[in-house]
Amino acid sequence: MSVQKFVVGNFYDEAVLFPAVKKVRRAGYKIHDVFTPFPIHGLDHAMGLRDTSLHTAGFIYGITGTSTAVGFITWALTLDWPINFGGKPFFALPAWIPVTFELTVLFAAVGMVLTFCYLCQLAPFVKKDHFNPRSTDDTFVMAVECTDATNEAEAIKFLESVGAKDVTVMEKETGWWLGRYDHDTMRFQKSTNA
Amino acid sequence: MSTRDQFIVPKRYNTLAISLMAVGLLAIGALWFSYGAKGGHEGARFWASLLQNSVFFLLVVNASMFFICATTLAWGGWQMAFRRVPEAISAVVPVIGVISMGILFAIVFGGDHTIYHWTDTHHVAGDPVLNHKKGFLNKNFFAVVTVLTIGLWSLLGWKMRQLSRSLDENPITDLEGRKKYIWNNTVWAALFAVVFALTVLSSTPWLWLMSIDAHWYSTMYSWYTFASTFVSGMALIALFVIYLKNNNYLEYVNNEHLHDIGKFMFAFSVFWTYLWFSQYMLIWYANIPEETVYFKPRAQGIYSGIFWLMLVINFIAPLLILMTRGAKRNYGTVAFMAVLIIFGHWLDFYQMVFPAVSPDHVPMIVYDFGVALFFVGLILFVVGRALTKAPLLAKNHPFVKESLIHHT
Numbered sequence: 001m002s003v004q005k006f007v008v009g010n011f012y013d014e015a016v017l018f019p020a021v022k023k024v025r026r027a028g029y030k031i032h033d034v035f036t037p038f039p040i041h042g043l044d045h046a047m048g049l050r051d052t053s054l055h056t057a058g059f060i061y062g063i064t065g066t067s068t069a070v071g072f073i074t075w076a077l078t079l080d081w082p083i084n085f086g087g088k089p090f091f092a093l094p095a096w097i098p099v100t101f102e103l104t105v106l107f108a109a110v111g112m113v114l115t116f117c118y119l120c121q122l123a124p125f126v127k128k129d130h131f132n133p134r135s136t137d138d139t140f141v142m143a144v145e146c147t148d149a150t151n152e153a154e155a156i157k158f159l160e161s162v163g164a165k166d167v168t169v170m171e172k173e174t175g176w177w178l179g180r181y182d183h184d185t186m187r188f189q190k191s192t193n194a
Numbered sequence: 195m196s197t198r199d200q201f202i203v204p205k206r207y208n209t210l211a212i213s214l215m216a217v218g219l220l221a222i223g224a225l226w227f228s229y230g231a232k233g234g235h236e237g238a239r240f241w242a243s244l245l246q247n248s249v250f251f252l253l254v255v256n257a258s259m260f261f262i263c264a265t266t267l268a269w270g271g272w273q274m275a276f277r278r279v280p281e282a283i284s285a286v287v288p289v290i291g292v293i294s295m296g297i298l299f300a301i302v303f304g305g306d307h308t309i310y311h312w313t314d315t316h317h318v319a320g321d322p323v324l325n326h327k328k329g330f331l332n333k334n335f336f337a338v339v340t341v342l343t344i345g346l347w348s349l350l351g352w353k354m355r356q357l358s359r360s361l362d363e364n365p366i367t368d369l370e371g372r373k374k375y376i377w378n379n380t381v382w383a384a385l386f387a388v389v390f391a392l393t394v395l396s397s398t399p400w401l402w403l404m405s406i407d408a409h410w411y412s413t414m415y416s417w418y419t420f421a422s423t424f425v426s427g428m429a430l431i432a433l434f435v436i437y438l439k440n441n442n443y444l445e446y447v448n449n450e451h452l453h454d455i456g457k458f459m460f461a462f463s464v465f466w467t468y469l470w471f472s473q474y475m476l477i478w479y480a481n482i483p484e485e486t487v488y489f490k491p492r493a494q495g496i497y498s499g500i501f502w503l504m505l506v507i508n509f510i511a512p513l514l515i516l517m518t519r520g521a522k523r524n525y526g527t528v529a530f531m532a533v534l535i536i537f538g539h540w541l542d543f544y545q546m547v548f549p550a551v552s553p554d555h556v557p558m559i560v561y562d563f564g565v566a567l568f569f570v571g572l573i574l575f576v577v578g579r580a581l582t583k584a585p586l587l588a589k590n591h592p593f594v595k596e597s598l599i600h601h602t
Contacts, residue, residue, distance in 0.1 A: 041601070051519070059517070086481070094475045 003171050005146040006032055007155040008131045009164025010139045014040065016163040017140045021046045023162045024144065029155065032143040035135035054119070058112045065107025069100040131170055143170075198443055201581040211574035218568020225561045235552075238308035241301050242406075242551040243565050245309065248294040249402050250426075250543040251569040252287065252344075253394060253419065254536070257427025259284035259351040260390050261458075263383035266354075269376070271596025272454060275446040277588055279434045281358060282580035283427075284351045286573050291344035298340055298402060302333055309551060312408045323409050331408060336401050343393040350386040357382060358588055365590040372592040394420045403543075406550045410488045412477075418469040419546075425462035425508075426539040428455060429532035434577065436529045443586050449523040450601045456522030459535060463512035466539075470505070491549040496556050500545045507538030540566060 011017040017034070021043070024031060031047055077083065078090045088095070117123060135141040142164065144155060156167045222244070230240030258280035265273050273280075307314035311324070312331040318324045324331065357379055366372050399419040404411065412418075432455045438444045474493070477485045492501045511534060521527045548557065588594060 055519075088481075094471075094478050097471060097475065 005150075005152075006131070006143040006170050006172065007146060007150075007152060007159060007167060008170050009142050009144070009159040009167045010132060010134070011142065011164055012139060013163075014140070017142070018043070018046055020142070020159075020162040020164065024142070024159070027158060029158070030145045032145045035131065035141040035143070037135060037137055037139070054112060054116060057115050058108045061111030062104045062108035064111075065104040066100055068107070069103035070096065073099065129172075199445075199585045199587060201438070201443060201578075201586055203578040203582060204441075207574070207578055211571045211578065214567045214571025215575065216571075218564055218566075218571055221561045221564020222568060225565065228561075233306060235308050237306055238551050239557050241297070241304075241306075241309055242547050243562050244297045245301060245402075246543050246547040247540075247562075247565045247569050248290060248297050250423070250540055251566075251573065252290040252294045253423035254426045254430055254539075255283050255286040255290060255573060256347050256351075256394070257424045258431060259287065259347065259354065259386065260394075260424065261427065261431065262354060263386040263390070266379050266383035267387060269380075269593075271593035272451065272600040274588060274591055274594045274597035275451055275600070276431075276435050276438075276444055276586075277358065277591075278581065278584055278586050279438065279444075280431050281355050281584075282577045283430060283434065283573070285355065285580035286576045287344075287351050288348040289572065289576050290569065291348055295340055295344055299337065302336055310405055310408070312405060327408070331401075331405055339393075339397055339401055343398050346389045347386075347393070350382065350389060353382050354379075354386065358591070359584050361588065361590040362585060366592070376592060394423070403546055406547060407488055409484065412473055412485075412488070414469060414473045418466070418473055421462060421466040421469050422508075422539045422542050425459060425466055426536045428458040428462060429535040430573075431455060432459065432528050432532045433536075436525050436532075438581075438586065439525070446587065446598050449525075451597070452525065452528055453519070453522045453602050454600075456516055456528050456531075459528070459531060460512055460516040460522065463508060463516070463535065467505075467509040467513075470509075491553055492545055495549070496554075497545050497549050500541055500556065500558075504538055504541040504545065507534055508542065511538075 009020075011020060017040075021031065021034065025048065034043060034047060036043070073096045074091065077092070082090045084090075085092070085095075130136065130141075131143055132139060132141045142159070144159065146152060146155070146169070152169050156169070159167045225240050225243060229236045231237070261273075262277065262280050262284065301309050302313055307317065310331075312318055312327070313333060318328060329335075357375075361375070366375055394416065396416050399416040400411075403419065404415045432452070435444065435447060435452065435455065439447055474489065477489055491497050512531060515527065516522055516531055521531075544558065544562070
C-alpha cells in the first residue's frame with residue numbers, strides 16, 4: 001500500500017459544484033471522487049464516469065444460477081435418483097422453472113451485492129473514512145488526485161478560484177482499512193508538509 | 195430543417211396506408227370467396243381470421259389509452275413529450291371497435307355455430323357443461339358486454355383526449371387551476387382504468403376469445419390477453435415515436451424517453467411470459483383431461499410450431515436483445531424489436547383462435563397476413579389523421595417540464 005496525496009476542496013452549493021467539476025477537469029486535474037450528502041442527478045455524467053459494469057456481472061451471475069439449477073435438478077432427477085411423480089416424465093422441465101427462476105434471482109442478487117461491496121471496498125469490520133465528515137451532512141467534497149508533478153499550491157489556488165472553500169492537502173493510504181475509529185488513527189489526515 | 199410542432203401527413207405515408215388497406219381488402223375478398231362464402235366449417239375459417247385480427251388490433255390500439263391513463267394515475271410526467279402519440283393511436287379505437295363489433299355480431303347472430311358453439315341453443319340444452327354456463331355464455335349478455343366495452347372505451351378515450359387538447363388554446367396559469375386540472379384528469383383516468391379492469395382484464399376476452407373453446411376455461415386468460423396486447427401496444431407507440439422522430443418531429447423526445455418505452459416493452463414481455471407460464475404450468479401439472487384439451491393441439495399437436503415459435507419471439511428475443519441499456523436507447527434495435535413483438539403477439543392470437551376452429555390442419559395462408567395488413571393500413575391511416583389534429587407537444591400541461599428534463 002502506498003500513500004497518496006489529495007487536494008481536497010469543499011463546496012457549499014450544487015450550483016457552484018457543477019461548473020467547478022467541469023473547470024477542474026478541463027484544467028487537466030484528475031478528480032478522485034466527489035462526496036455528496038445525497039445523490040445528484042447528472043454529476044456522474046459531469047465527472048465523466050463510465051457506466052457501471054455491475055449489471056453485466058449481474059447477468060453472468062444470473063445465468064450461472066439458471067444453469068446451476070437446471071443442471072443440478074436434471075442430474076438429480078434423471079440420472080442420480082429418478083422418481084416417478086404422478087406419471088410425469090423424469091425430465092419435467094415445467095415443474096423446475098419456478099426453482100430455476102428463484103436460483104437465477106438469488107445468484108444475481110447475492111452476487112451483485114457482494115460485487116458492489118467489493119468495488120466499494122465495503123466488508124464487515126472494514127471502516128470507511130471521510131475526507132470531510134460534513135460530506136454526510138451539508139457539504140460537497142471534491143478530492144483531486146496529486147502526482148509527483150502536481151504543484152499543490154497551484155492546485156489549491158485553482159480550486160479556490162472555482163469556488164471551493166477550506167482547500168487542504170490530505171494523505172491517504174490506498175487499499176482496505178481494517179481499523180477502528182476509536183482505536184486507530186485516521187488514514188485521511190492533513191498532510192504534514194502542506 | 196427545423197423540428198416541427200404540427201404533424202403533416204406526407205403523401206408517401208398516405209399512399210402506403212391506403213395501399214395496405216387495399217391489399218388487405220383484396221385478401222379479405224379472396225378469403226371470402228375461397229372460404230367464407232361456402233359457410234359451415236369452411237366459412238368459420240374466414241370469420242376466425244377476421245375475429246383474430248380485429249380483436250387483436252382493437253386491443254392493441256386500446257392499450258395506448260391504458261398507457262395514458264396508467265401514467266396519469268401515477269402522476270407521471272416523463273411521457274408528456276410524446277403523449278400526443280398514444281392519444282392519436284387511441285383515436286383508432288372507435289374505428290376498429292365498430293369493425294370488431296360488426297364481425298363479432300355477424301359471428302354470434304349469424305346462422306352458423308361453428309366458431310361459438312354456445313350460440314346453438316339445441317346443442318347447449320344437451321350439453322351439461324355449456325348448459326351450466328348459460329348465464330354467462332348467451333347471445334344477449336355477449337351483445338351487451340360487447341357494446342358496453344367498445345362504447346365505454348371510445349367514450350372515455352375521447353374524454354381523455356379532449357381534456358388534453360383543451361389546454362392547447364387556453365393555458366392554465368394559476369396553481370389552483372392546475373391542481374384542479376390534474377385532479378380532473380386523474381378522475382377520468384381512474385374511470386377508464388376501472389372500465390378497463392372490468393373488460394380486458396376480466397370479462398371481455400372470456401367472451402370474445404375464450405368462448406371459442408367453450409368447454410375449457412382459464413381464469414388467467416384475460417390477464418394473459420391483456421399482457422399480450424399491452425406489450426404490443428407499447429411496441430406500436432415506440433414505432434410511431436421513432437417514425438416521428440426520424441421525420442424531424444417530437445423535438446423534446448430523446449433516447450431517455452425511448453429507453454423508458456423500451457423498458458416497458460422488455461418488462462411486459464417478461465410479464466406476458468409469466469402469465470403464459472402460469473397458465474401452462476398449472477394445467478400441465480394437474481394433467482386433468484378437460485383442461486389439457488386446450489394445450490394438446492397447441493403444445494404437442496399440429497399447432498406446436500407456432501406455439502413454440504411464439505414463445506421464442508415473445509420471450510427469449512426481447513429478454514436477450516432488449517436487456518442492455520444500449521439496446522433500449524438504440525432507435526434501430528427498438529424499432530426492430532417492436533415489429534418483432536407485434537408479430538409475435540399476432541401469432542399468439544392466431545394460436546388462441548384457430549386450433550378450436552380448425553383442429554385438423556393449420557390453415558395459415560398468405561391471406562391471413564393480408565387481413566392483418568388491412569388493419570395495419572387502417573391504423574396508419576387513422577393515426578396519421580389524428581396526429582394532425584393537435585400539436586405534437588401538449589405544451590401547456592402542468593407536467594410537461596418534467597418530461598423535457600427527463601433522464602434515467
